[in-house]
Amino acid sequence: MTTLYVYVAGPQGSGKTTFLQSLGNPNGFTVDAANGIEYRYFTVDETLDLYVLTSIDASRFDRLLDIAQRDILGYIVMVDSADQESWSMARIMLAHLRGYALAPTLIVANKQDLLSAASPEQVGAWIGMESMVYVTGCQATKPNSVRAAFLQLLFSVRHEIERLDALIAELERTFGNEEAQ
Ligand SMILES: Nc1nc2c(ncn2[C@@H]2O[C@H](COP(=O)(O)OP(=O)(O)OP(=O)(O)O)[C@@H](O)[C@H]2O)c(=O)[nH]1
Numbered sequence: 001m002t003t004l005y006v007y008v009a010g011p012q013g014s015g016k017t018t019f020l021q022s023l024g025n026p027n028g029f030t031v032d033a034a035n036g037i038e039y040r041y042f043t044v045d046e047t048l049d050l051y052v053l054t055s056i057d058a059s060r061f062d063r064l065l066d067i068a069q070r071d072i073l074g075y076i077v078m079v080d081s082a083d084q085e086s087w088s089m090a091r092i093m094l095a096h097l098r099g100y101a102l103a104p105t106l107i108v109a110n111k112q113d114l115l116s117a118a119s120p121e122q123v124g125a126w127i128g129m130e131s132m133v134y135v136t137g138c139q140a141t142k143p144n145s146v147r148a149a150f151l152q153l154l155f156s157v158r159h160e161i162e163r164l165d166a167l168i169a170e171l172e173r174t175f176g177n178e179e180a181q
């Protein structure tokens, strides 16, 4: 059995918790206060499972360091597209993640519904589009938007891990089921 991890970082209030909540059914979202993490767990198939996790305290990265570097599938950096003052913190966090283990990184330019939101391209350009860094817009309060964003990350790693196809198919199947949740 292989267990892989997607680590979600981002400044306080950027939408990390909302993103994880919207990523699947409400029962699948777990808050583990004792360990300071929130996560969602997916069984991809009998040989692979996946945790998508974030630190409850945005400024802490110690739980990231508990994950073996080879088990990191990728990173998500949540950014409030309407809060430009938070972007330099997001940039520092991105550098911190990639300093630990170089893995595909998706900048999620969140809160695209706000009138003052910068575009994903603007957010990405400001934070810095290095190699294996991708950017996508999102509204974390909408499950369909969150699934689409998460799929962007999975697509970027799919060539490395063909077994992810089952998870991608499952997420794609749930599109349009927003009302049912
Ligand atoms: N308008 C809008 N509000 C959002 C969106 N995503 C999250 N929010 C709101 O932003 C606030 C912060 O969201 P959280 O999910 O708690 O952010 P967080 O990154 O977990 O914050 P911390 O845990 O404090 O670091 C909440 O009031 C959310 O409802 C979005 O896409 N659009």
Ligand SMILES: [Mg+2]
Pocket (backbone or CB within 6 Å): 016, 017, 018, 056
């Ligand atoms: Mg939170």
